Amino acid sequence: MKEKLIIIGNGMAPGRMLEHLFERAPDRYQVTIFNAEPRVNYDRIMLSPVLSGEKEFEEIVIHGDGWYIDHGITLYKGHKIVEIDREAKTVRSDHGVTESYDKLVIATGSVPFILPVPGNDMPGVLTYRDLDDVDAMILAAQSHAKAVVIGGGLLGLEAAAGLQMRGMDVTVLHLMPTLMERQLDPSAGYLLQRALEDRGIKVKTKAETKAVIGKGKAEAVELADGSTIDADLVVMAAGIRPNAWLAKEAGLETGRGIVVDHGMRTEDPDILAIGECAEVGGHTYGLVAPLYEMAKVAAAQLAGDTEAAFVHSDTPTKLKVTGIDLFSIGDFADGEDREEIVLRDATAGVYKRLILKDNRIIGSVLYGETADGAWFNDLKKREVDVSEMRDTLIFGQAYQGSAPLDPMAAVAALPDDAEICGCNGVCKGKITEAIASEGLSCLEDVRTHTKASASCGSCTGLVEQLIAATLGDAYTPNEIQPVCGCTELGHDEVRRLIKAKGLKTIPEVMQELEWKTSCGCAKCRPALNYYLVCDWPNEYADDYQSRFINERVHANIQKDGTYSVVPRMWGGVTNADQLRTIADVVDKYDIPTVKVTGGQRIDMLGIKKEDLPSVWGDLGKAGFVSGHAYAKGLRTVKTCVGTDWCRFGTQDSTGLGIRIEKFMWGSWTPAKVKMAVSGCPRNCAEATCKDVGVICTDAGFEIHFAGAAGLDIKGTEVLGHVETEDEALEHIVALVQMYREQGHYLERIYKWVKRVGLDEVRQQIMEDQEKRIAFFDRFVFSQKFAQCDPWSERVSGKDKHEFKPMAALELEAAE
Amino acid sequence: MRWIEIGNLNDIPRRGARCVATPVGKIAVFRTGDDRVFAMEDHCPHKGGPLSQGIVHGAAVTCPLHNWVISLENGQAIGADEGSVQTIPVKCEGETLFISLDELGRERAA
Known part of the structure; x- marks a missing residue:
């Protein structure tokens, strides 16, 4: 019989x-x-990215x-042992469940330290410990009100950064003179404070x-000192206390935590304690690293290995705030028997300090550039005499003797x-051995087998390099096509980082993502401009x-340098x-060619650039607006005559087409978006080769997408069936917004769908109502800033310089 | 060399260009992100595209018609393409811009 x-x-x-x-x-x-929490086991150290919106709970x-279920475990969710x-x-839960044990492991973690001040239990005062706290903070952040975070340590700063990314006005209060004083020296603390202030977080030490x-x-x-700071939300993140009361009640020895020996055993031979409470x-x-070490020791003990013992070791500290790189380890206090080496680069915001004792590194603080953290840590751990390379x-x-720069x-x-991986205590040998013995070939495999880079992920790059170094040519990383020659990053990565780091201008993106050119090129700049327009509709200028010339002057350049103009015909x-x-x-401006387009509109070709504003002025008087025939954006919505005239029409396809066009015009997309609505399955509007198409039937509306009829010819896929016009609009808008947020610049919908998968799109748009509505709402929000007719803006003088030569030199002047 | 005033530096957007109409054809005047100014014929060596309408990056412009990249410094095509555009002397005194058409005129006359 199994033991309990x-x-x-x-x-x-x-x-x-x-x-x-x-x-x-x-x-x-x-x-x-x-x-005690009503849920499964999750990665608590990743709560900060959940708070900031960079990750979803499911991901952690x-x-x-x-x-x-697979391991036959009985999990009582939401049961607190009393x-x-x-x-x-036996143990008894607050719901009255009693269970008996042969072995008991106490892993009650810690509780947040609540400042013993008046008002600490008022509504609006939260701690930062579990998912419920995060959910409460996210909810509070929706009001975009003021938040005060008490505590300028790791936890407090991650909470502050997260709340700020959620749109709150955040002030951090810290008792000590500099932030994170337990992990950082004052110089690094100062740089950190400045970086936070640059992001708009107020810091009061x-x-x-x-x-x-x-x-x-x-409220405040x-x-x-008598001053007050307004606060709709107060987060207490001033520290944690090991949660040892249950053990104490049970008569076990406790100090700060539950006292255990190096085998994680309490004085009761059948009770172990691990984690923050031990x-x-x-x-x-x-x-997390030493806690995982405890886990390993406890497992060995429970499996019968009484020799297994926990060994204390220093753990490097890293702050999980995207865009802020800091690293510290060991002892960095000044002292008579110690020497220090300091490097500062003010413009780059870099500060590095090593603390040596007897020519050995005993501590280091790195800010702004932390790539060598692992190496310094390694020298420290192995107590290497550094006198040879001290200079x-x-x-x-990279600078050590013959050591390579690569x-x-x-x-x-x-x-x-x-x-390599500090969180999970994985060393290089373990990874290389796993690669060899298990035949691993990609990052995911290595993560699964060794846990390296599976927790906070900050060592991912290192692990990838290690795989590459171990496998040599046999390693084929997921081939990522860089955006252009100016960067190593692919479109997805750039889009992710723009959001994650809150980058809101092109120079900021280029600086933070380390563009290799000073101001990009004709490939990356329009892409970045689109991503920023899409991600920050109300903030980005x-x-x-x-922008490519067509979008800059709102007309299509022709081979002779003249332009064509296509007004919108709803x-x-x-x-x-x-x-x-x-x-x-056409008569007034002597326009040489007039042509009907494939999208049911009229194209006037051969207009001189200088004439564009007055052509638009005249068209505008008749109510015409730009047709965006030049745009990576919504082009046309082609329709048939539907029930108005057609004897076969089943729905008002013209009306729906106009409605969609009026709702969506002006929106920028990764590549052009052409749509059509056909009033019956005879499909006269040719909706089944469009980016998005609708086929009306007696029963409602069949939404199609991912078609193409250009360079590639491809029939559409069916997204799904809806019954009402309102639903059709909602689904189409949500689909386009999903594409806007995920598409690579210049990638048409059918290519995007090929990349992310048909089912994924169907699932998010047809089945996940919450997601669909969120997409829809974000589109509506961005339209507030996008729906202004660019032609009338220019008729009234905007960008005048675009349309006139800066000077016209006469023959005499030139002579 | 005779210098002809064509306007103010700030008439041209950073990383942008303006045209100057002259009896010998259109001249494109470029301003880079770091405020250097270049001028050349507004005529791509490939198929005559108006370079003034291209995207300016570093000290280069990408032609709007077929994406040739032309160096603003010497008018040479960059990369795999071969060809060159006649550059035009340009100077900036204070914020006032001048170009000289002397060389262009000579070439045309010849």
């Missing part, structure tokens, strides 16, 4: 412990878990429900909180016991110098007045 193992708590440490345990002794225990789940009866060997004040809910924070050798821990040590590994070779040169419908105006304009 009960675990109190379902955080990262016990989750990891079980993985090890199932590996070592798969059939030994019948496992029961009590989790470590063990889904299926994992518990009593351990050591004599009866030496700020002692006296009270949270407000009527019935938090009062400081000891105190071993006088230390308690908050970073160039601070410049990093990062790949640098990785190859690392010793086997060099730590369109850069016309980064749904392809026109009338005598409009036609008369066009005829007059």
Whole structure:
């Protein structure tokens, strides 16, 4: 019969412990878990990206429900254990469930430290510990109101950055003179403060909180100096305390945490404690690496290996705020017996400091450029005598003697016991061995087998280099096509980083993403301009110098340098007045060619650039607006005459086409978007070769997409069927917005769909109502800023310089 | 060399261009991101595209018709393409811009 193992708590440490345990002794225990949180095990250190919106909760789940089922684990979600009866060997939950154990593991983690000040329990005061806290903060952030974060340590700053990215006005209060003083020296703390302030986060140091004040809910924070700071949300992130009361109640020895020996055992031989609640050798821990180490030791003990022992080691600190690179390890205090090496580069915002004792590194603080962190850490761990390379040590590994500048070779040169992944304590040798023995060939495989880069992900680049160095030519990374020669990054990565880092101008993107050219090229600039227009509709100022000429002057350039002009004809419908105006304009400006387009409109070709504004002026008087025939944006919505005239028409296809066009005109998209609505399956509007098409039937509307009839010819795919016009519009708009947010610049819808998968698009647009509505809402929001007729703007004088020579030299002047 | 005033530096957007109409054809005047000014015939060596309508990047312009990239410094096509455009002397005194058509005139006369 299996022994009964009960675990109190379902955080990262016990989750990891079980993985090890199932590996070592798969059939030994019948496992029961009590989790006070009503959910499965997730990666708590990734809560910050969830808060900031860079990740979804689903992405940080470590063990889904299926994992518990597969391992026969009974998981009590939302059950808090209130009593351990050591004599009866049972535990009891607050819902009254009692279970007995042979072995018990306490992994109750920690509780946030609540400042003992008046008002600390008012509504609007939160802590930052679990997903419920994050959800509450995200909800509060929707009001875009003011937030005060108390605590300028790791947790507080990640909370502040997340809330700020969610649109809140954030102030950080920190008791000490500089931020993160436990991990950073004052110089680095200052740089960090400046970087946060540059993002718009206010920082107040030496700020002692006296009270949270407000009527019935938090309204402000009062400081000891008498000043107050308005706050609709107060986040207490001033530290954590090991959660040891349950063990204490049960009569186990506790200090700061639950006292355990190096085998993670409490004084009761059947009870172990791991994670943040455990105190071993006088230390308690908050970073994930030592907690995973505890998990490993506890699993070994439970599997019968009584020799397994926990060894204390320093863990590097990294701040998970996108765009801020800092690294610190070890002891960096000044001292008589210590020397320091400092490098500063003010313009680049780089600060590096190494602390040496007896020619050995005992600590380091890196800010702004942290690539050498692993190397310094390795030298420290191995206590390498650095006197030989002291002069160039601070410049990093690349500058050491014959050591190569190539990062790949640098990785190859690392010793086997060099730590690659700090979170999971994975060293180089373990990865290379796994690659060889398991025949691994990609990052995902390495993650699965070794856990390297599976937690915070900051070592991903290093792991990839290591795979490449190990496999040589056999390694084919997911071939990513760079945007252009100015960068190594692909479109997806650029789009992701624009959002994640909150980059809002082209120079900012180029600086932060390390563009190799000073101002890009004709490939990347229009792409970046589009991405910024799409991602920050209300904030980004369109850069016309980064637009292709057609979009800059709102007409189509022709081979002789003249332009063609296509006014919008909603749904392809026109009338005598409009036609008369066009005829007059053609006469007045001596326009050589007039042609009907494939999208049911009229094209006037051969217009001199100087004449464009007055041509538009005349067209505008008859109510014409730009047809965007030049745009990577919505072009036409072609229609048939539908029920108005056609004896076969089933729905008002003309009306729907006009409605869609009026709703969506002016929107910019990765590439042109052509649509059509046919009133019956005879499909006279040729909707089944468009980017988006609708076929009306008696039963409603069949939405098609991903067709093409240009360079490639491709029939559409069916997105799905809807019953009403309103629904048709909502689905089409959501689809286009999804494409706007994910498409690579110049990638038509059919290519985008090929890349992301038909089912994925169908799932998000047809089945996931929440997602669909969110896409729809974002499109509507961006249209507020996009729907202004560019022609009338220019008729009234905008960009005048575009249309006139700066000077016209007479013959005499030139002579 | 005779210099003819054509306008103010700020008449041209950064990373942009303007045209000057002259009896010997259109001249494109470019202003780079770092405020250097270049001038050349507004005529791509490939198929005569108006270079003044292209995207300016670094000290180069990409022709709007077929994406040839032309160096603003010497008028040579960059990359795999071969060809060159006649550059025009241009100077900036204070913020006032001048060009000289002397060389262009000579070439045309010859």
